[in-house]
Amino acid sequence: MTMQPHLGRLPKGEDLFHSLNAFCKQAGVNRGFVSVIGAVERAVLGYYHQDERQYESFEFDEHMEIVSCIGNVSIKDGEPFCHVHLTLSRKDCTVVAGHCMPGAVIFAAEAAVIPIPGPNLVRGFDEPTGLPLWT
Ligand code: ZN
Secondary structure, three states: OOOOOEEEEEOOOOEHHHHHHHHHHHHOOOOEEEEEEEEEEEEEEEEEEOOOOEEEEEEEOOOEEEEEEEEEEEEEOOEEEEEEEEEEEOOOOOEEEEEEOOOOEEEEEEEEEEEOOOOOOEEEEEOOOOEEEEO
């Protein structure tokens, strides 16, 4: 794994979550920090209900700015996996935010992935939370 930061544009029309995972895989980054700015044509945000131990999805079928998309990359099911949270700005500049779910369609996206040296962090089921956390 190279330790240089990776900068790249994610393709218009692609799914933000899947495209970011593919970008990390292509760059050979298994462990690191990720950040994206740009815009989406639509988005799906998640909120994790801690008592019910499940995500609720919220769909936003509107054009929004990616104000912030930050997270990390680690290993899940043998592949680089990005856990990212999104803050999105509507046309009136109010924001919605949450866990980035599959379904956000890229209008434009500039990604920065910074590898962090060290052993791979691997996600596995965490009984106390019901989430796939680092084991
Ligand atoms: Zn999350």
